[in-house]
Amino acid sequence: MLREVESLAELRTELEKRGRTIGFVPTMGALHRGHQALMERARQETDVVVVSIFVNPTQFGPGEDFDRYPRTREADLELCRQVNADLVWFPRVEELYPAGCQSWIEVQELGERFEGESRPGHFRGVATVVGKLFNAVKPSRAYFGEKDLQQLLLVRQMVRDLLFDLEVVGVPTAREASGLALSSRNSYLTSQERDQAALLYRSLLRVRDSHLSGVRQAKELKKVFLDSISGLECEIERLDLLHPRLERSYEGGEEVDAGYCSVALRFGKVRLIDNIALCS
Ligand code: AMP
Numbered sequence: 615m616l617r618e619v620e621s622l623a624e625l626r627t628e629l630e631k632r633g634r635t636i637g638f639v640p641t642m643g644a645l646h647r648g649h650q651a652l653m654e655r656a657r658q659e660t661d662v663v664v665v666s667i668f669v670n671p672t673q674f675g676p677g678e679d680f681d682r683y684p685r686t687r688e689a690d691l692e693l694c695r696q697v698n699a700d701l702v703w704f705p706r707v708e709e710l711y712p713a714g715c716q717s718w719i720e721v722q723e724l725g726e727r728f729e730g731e732s733r734p735g736h737f738r739g740v741a742t743v744v745g746k747l748f749n750a751v752k753p754s755r756a757y758f759g760e761k762d763l764q765q766l767l768l769v770r771q772m773v774r775d776l777l778f779d780l781e782v783v784g785v786p787t788a789r790e791a792s793g794l795a796l797s798s799r800n801s802y803l804t805s806q807e808r809d810q811a812a813l814l815y816r817s818l819l820r821v822r823d824s825h826l827s828g829v830r831q832a833k834e835l836k837k838v839f840l841d842s843i844s845g846l847e848c849e850i851e852r853l854d855l856l857h858p859r860l861e862r863s864y865e866g867g868e869e870v871d872a873g874y875c876s877v878a879l880r881f882g883k884v885r886l887i888d889n890i891a892l893c894s
Contacts, residue, residue, distance in 0.1 A: 616695045620704050622750060628701055629751070634661035638753030638780075640744060643667040644684035644798035645693045648788040652757040653697040655785050663699040664751050671707065673739030679883075684801050703751070710746055719745045719776070721768050724860060729764045729887070732852055732878060740765055741772050748773075753780050761787040761795050763876060763889045767860050787888070789815065795888050807881045810846050814879055817842035818890040821875045825892045832864035835875065835892075843879075851885065852878040855892075 619625050629636070637660030639652045645667075656663045667690055674680035687704070694702050718738055724730075725737035748756065758766045770782045788796045793815030794808065803811060817839050824838045832855045839853060855864040856874040864870045876889040 616691065616699055617701050618691065618704070619701065620706055622705075622709050625701075625703050625750060629662075629664075632662045632700065635754040636660060636662045636664055636751060638747070638751045638756045639663070639665045639699075640747050640756065640758075641665060641667055642669045642683065642798065643690050644686050644801065645690045646788075646796045646798065648759055648761065648796040650693060650697055651788045652759060652785050653694070653699055655783065656755065656757050657698060659783070660753075660755055662701070663697075664701045664703060664753065665694055665699050666703045666705060666747055666751070668703075668705045668707075668710070668743070668747075670710075670739060670743040672711070672742060673736050675733055675735060678733075679799070679802075684798055705747070705750075710743065718742050719772060721772050721775070724764070724768050724771055727764075728852065728854055728856070728860065728863070728876065729878065737765070737768055741768060744769055745772065745776070745778075748778050748780065755781045755783050757783050757785055759787060760784050761797070761888065763856075763874060764860060793819070795886075797886065799884055799886065802884045803881060807884065810848065811879075811881060811886055813843055813846055814877065814886065814888055815890075818875055818877070818888060822890050822892060825870065825875075830869040830871070831866075832868045832870055833866050835870060839875065839877070847881070849880040850877070851880055852876070856889075 619628055637656030639656055641649050669683050671680055719741040720738050721741050730737050766784050773782055792812035794812045820842045821835050821839050835855055836853055854876045855870050856876050858873045872894040873892050874889045878887045
């Protein structure tokens with residue numbers, strides 16, 4: 615039976631009762647099939663599945679969508695029941711960020727590049743909250759989506775650097791039939807924007823196919839993407855060909871052997887990210 619807790623004390627009591635291996639899925643709620651895939655994987659691999667739902671204020675920048683981020687508690691609980699999760703934790707903001715709180719986790723370099731450059735302070739907020747959640751839940755495994763590629767690699771780096779005793783598991787991106795990556799933010803899109811946004815993934819597939827058929831120069835691969843989305847009413851905020859460990863991006867005539875094509879697009883006020891792996 616699904617248990618719902620809010621306070622840290624309740625969380626600890628519940629976890630102590632259960633013991634055994636804990637699979638943890640941290641989320642911001644407005645749960646969809648992408649989150650479901652993470653929970654199902656946790657269900658397969660661990661004894662106790664814990665989901666946290668917390669819209670973390672410190673990872674939103676000024677002018678971002680913290681206030682209007684969708685909050686759908688009842689529907690979220692229903693989805694957790696469907697996948698047979700054991701515990702849903704709705705952390706209280708005053709417990710995660712006690713008054714006078716002064717400690718932060720910063721993953722340098724990786725936290726500042728790419729998405730970090732577009733969203734200053736974002737990854738500091740992510741690493742800090744994930745570190746706190748790990749300390750509270752003490753999972754054996756934690757599940758993160760490949761859709762948020764840089765976040766996944768950043769959490770792995772943090773776990774290595776700070777000796778967290780857990781395994782970080784990456785889960786492939788769940789998509790709509792159109793190819794659009796599922797995201798809580800898709801609810802902001804009009805149906806016309808949603809149709810258009812589907813071209814984002816089709817364009818990433820074109821980049822992958824071109825790469826497979828021998829197009830290797832970074833600028834050529836970018837051109838494939840740009841040609842494919844030309845005509846779309848959106849702003850390209852970021853288009854990067856990334857090193858497999860996200861150590862750097864490939865530029866100009868540099869050859870991309872393996873890595874990722876990663877992109878952030880804006881449809882009106884809605885910012886969408888996606889990526890595709892390029893294999894040698
Ligand atoms: P969020 O609630 O957006 O913070 O996401 C919580 C977790 O779900 C993160 O690890 C995300 O990467 C993951 N996630 C979000 N969307 C998807 C998706 N379409 N497929 C797989 N994982 C996802």
